[in-house]
Amino acid sequence: MDTHKLQEHASRRERLFIAVRLPESVQQFLHMQTQLIRNKFDFRKWTDHRDYHITLQFLGDTLMSDVGHLRIALHAVAADFQSFDLQLSDWGTFGLEKTPKVLWRGVNGDIERLHLLQKHIVEATKSLGFEAELRPYHPHVTVARKYLGYLPGMDDHGITQVVTEHVSHGNSWSVEGFVLYVTRLGQTPMYETVDTFSFS
Known part of the structure; x- marks a missing residue:
């Protein structure tokens, strides 16, 4: 989103949040893993693999005129961080x-x-009027929401049992920064x- 577009909509409110974006290769890997279990559970909403991320802070409805200070x-x-490694x-x-x-x-x-980065972001945005969530920070990648029930033939299998059959570790990646999403x-x-926002 360019500067002109932001200025044009300065009086508008947008739902913003800060996150670590997963690299495309990791998004694809998790997408393939998800396909193995998707036909076994009925969730109302499955996350598009291009949206896979780790939330750092949810900002909520924000005046676009405040984005400059936020940036x-x-x-x-x-600028105070260097790259670090994560994996699924x-x-x-x-x-x-x-x-x-x-x-x-x-x-x-x-x-x-990762926890230190999240803490610093919360502290930096507090002076701008943003508040941290009360619950403890639990980094994760949301894959699906709103469970509706088991699909036919899966009644005897709990979710934990099914998904643990499809755990494949690895796919380590270097976190080089974070993004502001709308x-x-x-x-x-x-x-x-x-x-x-790239690390120094």
């Missing part, structure tokens, strides 16, 4: 085991650096990059 704060955070780990769910709200894929690797409801992919 300055985030560039300052990025186990599957997991949020909510009840039988009726989960979210199916996700975890990450491991240099998790301490949500475009009804579009595919749904997340559009506003700006990219």
